[in-house]
C-alpha cells in the first residue's frame with residue numbers, strides 16, 4: 001500500500017516530526033515524557049494536550065472538595081517523593097506535577113490546546129501522521145512520529161455521563177454535573193440533591209454540607225467506603241527521624257502496597273469477613289441507631305468496584321451531624337421541584353448534582369487507520385493491556401482501578417523503554433503485536449473481566465474496548481502484584497511482538 005498519510009492529507013508534508021509523540025499531559029503523559037527523556041535523551045518528544053493546562057483529571061475536575069481517593073505515595077510517581085498527607089486535593093496534586101515539570105524540564109515539550117483528531121500509520125514510511133486541531137484558531141496542523149504513546153486517559157474530559165430520567169425538562173432548579181462544575185455556583189443555604197454514591201458523591205457531600213441548607217445523597221444501591229485518618233504513621237515516624245524523603249517514599253509505598261495486597265487477597269478469599277469489617281467501620285461512625293443495613297451494605301463483593309477511601313470518615317461525620325442524609329431508592333421521575341422516587345417519596349432540591357460518572361472513551365476518540373484501513377479497537381486483542389494486535393508502534397497507558405493508576409503508568413514506561421532497547425539491539429524500527437498460530441482459536445474475552453471489576457461506566461462501554469485472550473501475553477489482569485514481576489521479565493521474543 002502506498003503512503004496512507006499522503007493519501008489522506010497531502011498537507012502532511014508540512015508536518016513537524018518527533019521520535020515519540022505523547023497524547024495527553026496528565027499524570028501518565030508526564031510519566032512517559034520523564035522516562036523517555038531520562039533513558040533516551042537523544043530522542044525528540046512532544047506532548048499534545050487538548051486543554052490549556054497539564055494535569056488531566058486534576059485540571060478538569062473543579063467541584064468542591066476534589067481530592068484523590070487513593071494515597072499519593074502510590075498515586076505519585078515511584079521516582080518523585082510525596083511529602084504530604086496520603087490523600088491529596090487536586091490543588092496539591094497539580095502542585096506536585098508542576099514541580100515535576102520544572103525539575104525535569106518537561107514543560108517545554110508540551111503543546112497545549114492541541115487536540116489530536118486522527119492518526120494514520122504508513123507501513124511504507126514507518127510513521128504515524130496525526131491531524132491536530134489547534135483549539136485557539138481552529139486550524140489543522142500535522143505531526144509525524146515514529147512511536148505513539150497514548151496517555152489520554154479513559155474518559156471524555158469535555159462532558160460527564162448523565163442518564164436520561166423522565167421529566168428532567170420539568171425540573172425548575174439547576175442540574176449540575178461534577179465534571180463541568182460552574183465556577184460561580186452558589187449553593188449557600190440551598191437544598192442540594194446529589195445523585196450517586198461513588199467517590200465523587202462521597203467527596204462532594206461533606207465538602208458542601210457546611211454551606212448548604214441540607215444536602216442529600218441519593219443512591220440506587222450502597223457503596224463500600226473505607227474510613228481512616230488522613231495520615232500515614234510510618235511516614236510520620238520516618239519524617240520525625242529526618243529520614244530522607246526518597247527513602248520515606250519508597251518505604252511507605254512498600255508498606256501500603258503490602259497492605260493493599262492483603263486487602264485484595266481477602267476480597268477474593270474471605271469477602272464476607274472483609275465486608276463485615278468495612279460495614280463495622282461505617283457503623284462506628286454512624287452509631288447503632290443508623291440503618292447501616294439499608295444504606296451502607298452493598299450487594300457486591302468488596303473491590304468489585306473501586307473502594308472509596310474517605311479521610312477521617314468525613315462523609316459519615318456529615319451524615320451523623322444531620323447536615324447531610326442518605327436515601328437509598330430509585331428515581332421514578334423528575335418533578336418541577338425535585339425528584340419523585342419509586343417508593344413514592346419526594347425529595348425537593350434547588351440544585352441537583354448528577355454524580356453519575358463518566359463517558360468512557362477508547363483512545364481519545366481519535367480516528368485511527370493503519371495503511372488506510374480504519375482501526376476498530378474492539379476487533380483487536382491486547383498485548384498485556386498495553387498494545388493491540390495489528391497496530392504498530394503504539395502503546396496505551398490504562399492504569400489500575402484497584403491500585404493506584406500511576407503504578408501501571410510507571411510499569412508501562414519501564415516496559416516501553418526496555419522494548420526500545422531491544423528494538424535498537426535488533427535494528428528494528430517497527431513493533432506490532434500479532435496473534436501466533438497457536439493463539440488463533442483463543443477465546444476473545446472482555447477488556448476487563450466483569451466478575452473481577454464492574455463499575456457502570458466500564459460495563460456500559462465494554463463492547464467498544466479491545467479484547468483480551470485467555471493466555472499470556474494476551475491477558476490484562478488489572479493486577480499490580482502480578483504485573484510488577486511479569487513486565488520486567490516479559491519475553492520480548494515470544495513471537496507475539498513482531499519486529500521489522
Ligand SMILES: Cc1cc2nc3c(=O)[nH]c(=O)nc-3n(C[C@H](O)[C@H](O)[C@H](O)COP(=O)(O)OP(=O)(O)OC[C@H]3O[C@@H](n4cnc5c(N)ncnc54)[C@H](O)[C@@H]3O)c2cc1C
Pocket residue numbers: 023024025026027028029048049050051054055056057058061067068069070071075114115116117151152153154155157200364365366397399400403404405406
Ligand atoms: C475525580 C477523579 C478522581 C480520581 N482519583 C483517583 C485516585 O485517587 N487514584 C487513582 O488511581 N485514580 C484516580 N482517578 C482515575 C484517574 O483518571 C487516573 O488515576 C489518572 O489521573 C489518569 O491520568 P492520565 O494522565 O492517564 O489521564 P487523564 O488524567 O484523563 O489525562 C488525559 C489527558 O489527555 C488529554 N486528551 C484526551 N484526548 C486527547 C486528544 N485527542 N488530544 C489531545 N489531548 C487529549 C486530556 O485533555 C487530558 O488532559 C480519578 C479519576 C477522577 C475522574
